[in-house]
Amino acid sequence: MIFVVIFYAGNILIGKAINDLPPFTIAFFRLFIAFIVIFPLGYAQAWKKRATFIEYKKPFILMALTGVTFFNTFIYGSLQFTTATNVSILETLIPVMTVVLSAFVLKERLLRIQWIGILLSVIGAIWVVMDGRIFQLASIDWNIGDAIMIGAIVCWSVYSIFVKKYMHFFPVYGALLVMTGISVLVLFPIVLVEWLILGFPALMQTNFIISLLYLGIFPSLIALVFFNKAVGLLGASQASVFLNFLPVFTMIGAFLWLGETISYMQIVGAIVVIIGVLLTTHFKMYQNKVKGNKEEEIKEQRG
Numbered sequence: 333m334i335f336v337v338i339f340y341a342g343n344i345l346i347g348k349a350i351n352d353l354p355p356f357t358i359a360f361f362r363l364f365i366a367f368i369v370i371f372p373l374g375y376a377q378a379w380k381k382r383a384t385f386i387e388y389k390k391p392f393i394l395m396a397l398t399g400v401t402f403f404n405t406f407i408y409g410s411l412q413f414t415t416a417t418n419v420s421i422l423e424t425l426i427p428v429m430t431v432v433l434s435a436f437v438l439k440e441r442l443l444r445i446q447w448i449g450i451l452l453s454v455i456g457a458i459w460v461v462m463d464g465r466i467f468q469l470a471s472i473d474w475n476i477g478d479a480i481m482i483g484a485i486v487c488w489s490v491y492s493i494f495v496k497k498y499m500h501f502f503p504v505y506g507a508l509l510v511m512t513g514i515s516v517l518v519l520f521p522i523v524l525v526e527w528l529i530l531g532f533p534a535l536m537q538t539n540f541i542i543s544l545l546y547l548g549i550f551p552s553l554i555a556l557v558f559f560n561k562a563v564g565l566l567g568a569s570q571a572s573v574f575l576n577f578l579p580v581f582t583m584i585g586a587f588l589w590l591g592e593t594i595s596y597m598q599i600v601g602a603i604v605v606i607i608g609v610l611l612t613t614h615f616k617m618y619q620n621k622v623k624g625n626k627e628e629e630i631k632e633q634r635g
Contacts, residue, residue: 333558333559333562333566333571333574334574334577335554335555335558336555336558336559336562336574337574337575337577337578337581338581339550339551339554339555340551340555340575340578341578341581341582341584341585342546342550342551342585343404343407343547343550343551343555344407344411344416344419344420344578344582345416345582345585345586345589346543346546346547347404347407347408347411347547348411348415348416349539349543350539350540350543350544351408351411351412352533353533353535353540354412354526354530354533355405355408355409355411355412356405356408356409356519356522356523356526357523357526357527357533357535358408358544358547359401359404359405359408359519359523360516360519360520360522360523361535361544361548362404362544362547362548362551362552363400363401363512363515363516363519363548363552364516364548365544365545365547365548365549365552366508366512366548366549366552366553367509367512367513367516369548369549369553370505370508370509370512370553371509373505373509374503374505374506374507374508374509374510375506375509376506377503377504377505377506377509378503378506378507378509378510379506380503380506381502381503381506384501384502385502385510388498388501388502391494391497391498392498392502392507392510392511393514394490394494395491395494395495395498395499395511396510396511396514396515397487397514397515397518398486398487398488398490398491398494399487399488399491399495399511399556400511400512400514400515400552400556401514401515401518401519402483402484402487403484403487403488403491404484404547404551404552405519406480406481406483406484406487407419407481407484409477409480410477410478410480410481410484411477412477413475413476413477413478413480414475414476414477414478414481416582416586419477419481420578420579420582422478422481422482422484422485423481423484423485423575423578423579424453424454424458424575424576424578424579425454425485426485426488426489426572426575427450427453427454427569427572427573427575427576428450428454429485429486429489430488430489430492430493430568430569430572431450431569431572431573433489433490433492433493433568434492434493434496434567434568434569435569437493437497438493438496438497438567438568440567440568440569445611446570446611448608448611449573449607449608449610449611450573450608451608452604452605452607452608452611453573453576453604453605453607453608454576454608455604455608456576456601456602456603456604456605456606456607456608458579458601459597459600459601459604465597488572489572492563492568492571492572493568495559495560495563495564495568496563496564496567496568499560499563499564500564504557504560504561505557507560508553508556508557511556512552512553559571562574573608576605576608577605577606579601579605580601580602580605583602
């Protein structure tokens, strides 16, 4: 999940850096690149398991549309109107929504200390992007871009739930191949309309090419493989809590690549995020360990 957050922090930074490109153009080409890269690895798996894809076509298509097609499309659309800071703030809502949905849909249960950990990580994430001025949150100049981000939040929360429930039925690379294929087909007519309205963008620039290659390989493929595996190991709720690291890594990336400064207040916020994530994940692991030990004792007593 740490690598997932690093790749998605790069997704925000690069998405903002190339927002001269229209949002559907960015989304389409990143997924087209991802489709080409994953094709040699995923084709055989997808063909072998084609009956499974047909059997679970409805949840699979929903996963493809929410997690692959429109999640990042909403982010790129949002970055056309709002700041990377606002996007980072709003993305801290994803773990909260995922936890709530997991409780209702997957019946996941968290300890009280884990709820405290989630709350701390959210507060810490907002603290980082607000540079400690957390009570000035209401005074931010919110706009249409922030409303678009709500779509991204809903998409990723739904995707997280369905990954936990259905992704284990599908082969890793085969699933990504079919997901990116569906996404390319869905976005193609939309991007054609975008080009008719705005004109075909000047893509053959070095910075655009390098940026789209990064977006097509790291957040589009590697991050999804890692996230899907993490959800299987941690559960949807705990895996999503790690996304509260996103403002921290975005801040570090802006410091290293854009020459932005890091304040002491942001460091404090980063520490709070880390404490919150550790509380949420450590106690669940401890709970599972205790449960496993008790089961072993029962088996020994019965044996």
